[in-house]
Amino acid sequence: MTRYQHLAELLAQRIEQGLYLSGERLPSVRTLSSEHGVSISTVQQAYHLLEERRLITPQPRSGYFVTPHKAEPPVPPLTRPAQRPVEITQWDAVLELLNARQEKDVLQLGSGMPDLNQPTLKPLWKIMSRIGHQQDVRMLNYDNIYGVPELREQIARLAVDGGCHLVPEDIVITTGCHEALSVSIRAVCQPGDIVAVESPTFHGTMQSLRGFGIKAIEIPTDSETGISLEALELALEQWPIKAVVVVPNCNNPLGFIMPEARKRALLALAQRFDVAIVEDDVYGELAYEYPRPSTIKSFDDEGRVLLCSSFSKTVAPGLRVGWVVPGRYLDRVLHMKYIVTGSTATQTQMAAAEFVRLGHYPAHLRRMRQHYQRNLEIFTHWVRHYFPCGICVTRPQGGFLMWIELPEAFDAVRLNKELREAKLQVAVGSLFSASGKYRNCLRLSYAQPFTEKTGRALEILGAAVERAMEQCGIATPLSLKAQEGRISMGEEN
C-alpha cells in the first residue's frame, strides 16, 4: 500500500467510525500534511481517492466535506392488495427474468443468487472431489424417495436452531426449496382452491399456484412485522381458503422477521379455520440476529405446518438440495415428490450432508451472515446516496434482498427496459404480485461483494429512477442534486 492509500484508508476509517461526522468539514490539506508528516501531494492524492469513493465531497473554496448521509428513507407502508382471490398472471415477466439470467454481461441486481466466492465454501469443493475419488456406486444410483439418510439426519440436527425437534423420518429431501414448496402446495390443495399469500410474495410460489390451477388471495403485509393477521382473519372468514403460504423469517422480498407472538397468532388462526401453513424458511438461517428466529413449525404440535427449506441461499443453489417437513401431510407429499422427480440427485445430497457433518456449515453460515449484514450497510448507504428522495426502503433483518418502493405512478417495467442498455437489470416488483401490483417497486440483491462496478450500477440505477420519476411528473424536491445544492450552502439534511 502506498503512503497516500494508507492515509486514505485511515481517513475512511475515521469517517466510518463517526470521528468525522456526516457533512462535517475535513481538516485542510496543510493541516493533515503536517499532522501525518507526509507531503501536500500525498494528502491531495488521498483526498482525491476518497472523493472517487464518494466518501468526501469537495466544495469550491471551502475544502473537503464528509459526504452527508441523506435522511433515512422510511420503510414501505402496509401493502394494500385487492382482497379477493385472483388468477395469477406474470408468468411472461418471470420467464423474461429467467431468460435475462443467461445474458452473461448483464449485472443482475435483482437476482436471488447468494455469494459463492467465500473461502468457507472451499471444503465443499474438496468433498465433491472426494466423492469422485471414492467411487461409491451408491452415488450413481437412485436415491430412495425420502432422501439419503445421512442428510436427513444432519437436517434434523440443524432444525433445532429454528426450534424444531425432528427425527430424520420427519424429513423428505427435495430438489431445492422450489420442489419443497411445489409438492407442499399440491399436497394440501386441489385445482380451483384458494391459497392466501403475503403481498408481495416470492414469484416462484405464485407460479406454482398458477401452474396447479390454484387462485391466490394476497394479504396486506407489513414490511417489518409480516402478514396482517387482521386482514388474514377477514379473508379466512370470507373465502374457503385451503392454505396460507408465508416466508416469516427473512422474508423474500421484504426482509422482515415476523415477531414470535405474531407467528403463534398466525398458527392459532390456521388452527381455528383448519387450514394448512406452508412455511418457506429458505432465508431463515441468514437472520442477522443470533440465535436465529424460530420457525412457525416449532410451535406446531398438530403437524399442520409444512416447513420448506434448502441449502440454495445458505450454501449453493446449484446443488438443488432442499427439504420439506410435511407433518401430517407426509403421504401426499411423498406422492407429489414421486411424480415430480422420483428422487433427488444422490451425489449432491451426500456432498451437502458431508459439508454439515464435518462442521463446515456453521462456520460458513456465520461468515455469510456477517458478509450480508455488512453488505446491507454499504448498499443502504449508496442507495440513499444515489437514489432520489421520496422512496421507501426496507430494513432487512436477514438474507440479502432489499425492497424499494417508489411513488405509485412509477413504472419499474419500463425502467428495466431502459436499464437493459446499461447492461443492468433489477427484479421488477410486479413479479411479486398475483395481479401484477407493485410495478412501482424493485427488489435489489446485496449478496455479491460491493465493488466499483456495483457502485456505478447503483449510480446509473439511481439516476434512471430519478429521470423516470421526473418523466412521470413525480416531484423529487429532495433529490440528490437539490440536496447537494443545500450542502454547498452549509445546510444539513
Next chain:
Amino acid sequence: MTRYQHLAELLAQRIEQGLYLSGERLPSVRTLSSEHGVSISTVQQAYHLLEERRLITPQPRSGYFVTPHKAEPPVPPLTRPAQRPVEITQWDAVLELLNARQEKDVLQLGSGMPDLNQPTLKPLWKIMSRIGHQQDVRMLNYDNIYGVPELREQIARLAVDGGCHLVPEDIVITTGCHEALSVSIRAVCQPGDIVAVESPTFHGTMQSLRGFGIKAIEIPTDSETGISLEALELALEQWPIKAVVVVPNCNNPLGFIMPEARKRALLALAQRFDVAIVEDDVYGELAYEYPRPSTIKSFDDEGRVLLCSSFSKTVAPGLRVGWVVPGRYLDRVLHMKYIVTGSTATQTQMAAAEFVRLGHYPAHLRRMRQHYQRNLEIFTHWVRHYFPCGICVTRPQGGFLMWIELPEAFDAVRLNKELREAKLQVAVGSLFSASGKYRNCLRLSYAQPFTEKTGRALEILGAAVERAMEQCGIATPLSLKAQEGRISMGEEN
C-alpha cells in the same frame, strides 16, 4: 482351476454349443475317465458340479442327462384392459415398492436400476472428481431454466441416432426423465382430462396422471408390436382424449420396439384427432439392434410429440439428468419446469455433458447393450428352467426388463408377501395398470450381472410361483417336476 473344474467347464461348453443335445444321455463316468485320462472321481466331481449348476440331471441307474430346455414359453397375448377412462389407483403399492428399495438385504428382482459396476463408467468418476478440483463457481450456482448449454449441445448430437435433428434450443433439461414426463403431461393436460396409455404402462407415468387429477384410458398393447392402433382409434373416437403417452422403444415393462410403420401410423392418428404424444424414450438407447430404432419424434414435423428421456438407464440414475424436447409446447413445459424444480443440479449436468463430450458415452452404451443382451439370454434360460409351464414371457428387444404373465387366477401381490421372507421382491404387475389389473404378472430385471445369488433367487421364485399356482388350483401339468418325470422315461418335451 482344478482338474475337475476344467473338465466341467469343457462339458458345459459342449452342452452350450449343442454337441450334447437337450435331454441327451451323457457319456458314462468310465468312458469320460479314459477319454480324458483323468480319474473316476475327477469325472464324478465334474458331473456333480454340472448337476449343481442344473446343466445335467442324474437318473437312477441310467446315468446323467443334459437337463432339457423346456419349450420356449409363448409371449403374452394382446392385453385386454377396460376400454374406459379410469381414476388411477395403486399409489399405496408403488409406495410399498419404493419403501422396499430401502431394505438393503432384500434382492430387488423387479427394480428398474441399471448396472452401475461396468468399467466404462470409470471416466464418470474422474469427471466428477475433476469438477471438484476445478472449483468453477458456476457449478454451485443456479443453472438457467433450460439447462446448461454444453449438455443441451451434446444431447442434440445424440438425438441424431434416434432420427431427430435438433438444435440445443429445442431441449429443456430436467431432473431425470421423471420430471420430463411430469412436466410434459402437465403441459398438455388439465385436471379432469383423459390420457391414453399403453397397458401395462410405467407406474411413474400413471402416478403423474393421478397426481394431476387426470384419468387414464388403458389401451390394449401387444408385447411385440406395441399399443393397438385399432383400439386407440376407437378410444379417440369415443372419448375426448388429450394426449397419448407411449414408450415405443424398449418398452417398460413389455420390452418391445414398435415397428416403424406403426410409429408413423400412431403419429398420423394423433394428427387426425389433434392430440399430443408424450414419447418416453428412456430405454431407447439400450435397444439390442444397431442402429438404434427411431423415435416417433423423428417423424414429427408439427411439434406434436414431446420426447422425454434421461441418462438414468444408460449412465446413472443418481445423476437425475433428463430432458424433454417439447416441440410446440415449449412455453408450457418451461412454466411447469420452473414451478417444479426451478432448475436442475448444475454439477451433475456438467458431469453428464463431459461424459458425452469426451466420447465415453458410446463406448459405455455399446458395452451395456451387450451386457444386457447377454444377461437376457442367461436369465431367460433360468426362468425357463425354474418356472413352471403355463407362463408367458416377453422377448425384450432392448433394456433390461422382462414381463412374465401367469395364469389369470395367480396373485403376484400375495407372492411378493411370501417372497419377503426369502429377502426377495419382484415388481408386481398391478403397479403397471391404472385399475390394478395384471396382478397375475411380474416384472423382472436382468440388469445386474448374473451370480449364484441370482440363480438361487430365480429358483426360489420359480418354486414359489409353482406353489402359488398349485394353491390357486392352477394345473401345472408341464411343471418342472412333471417334466423331469417324463425325462426319466426318455420322453422329450
